[in-house]
Amino acid sequence: MKALELSSSIDQLTIALKPFALKLTKDVDEANDLLQETLLKAYSNRDKFVEGTNLKAWLYTIMRNTFITNYQRLARKNTFIDTTDSLHYINSSEHLTQNLAFSKFSLADINRAIDNLDEAYKQPFVMYFRGFKYHEIADRLHIPIGTVKNRIHIARKTLKKKLKVYASN
Structure with a gap:
């Protein structure tokens, strides 16, 4: 050609x-x-x-x-390789450690909000959060899969409303 x-x-x-x-x-x-x-x-x-x-x-x-x-x-x-002998930054203001107190407060609020959910919504939500699939939750709780999806959806919606103070974080 x-x-x-x-x-x-x-x-x-x-x-x-x-x-x-x-x-x-x-x-x-x-x-x-x-x-x-x-x-x-x-x-x-x-x-x-x-x-x-x-x-x-x-x-x-x-x-x-x-x-x-x-x-x-x-x-x-974009990968930085530290070539110093001690392999860490000294007096570097670019890398700061955050105080984790705020996250402990938010985690406590999240757990409290989950605990306050109605048991019908709480149990499927917690199981889903722990990694169970919809059909596994339905089998274990002996409820239809559509009900599982609906209850998880309602639990998310309720939690989102209760925890909206954390929405911007």
């Missing part, structure tokens, strides 16, 4: 690549950058494309690999 034919084929496929780029990045500007970088790599590596293979799949692979590489590079860039 000549360079001109490949360029023409790639240009036709860019419309199909844009939604995939958007799906990966979840941002229009980043998707455009990823698309541009993919096309640049495809043009510069056109000699590696094997004629008779799927051009669209080749471009999707380039885009996916470019996205993964960029993501890993960003993750490495």
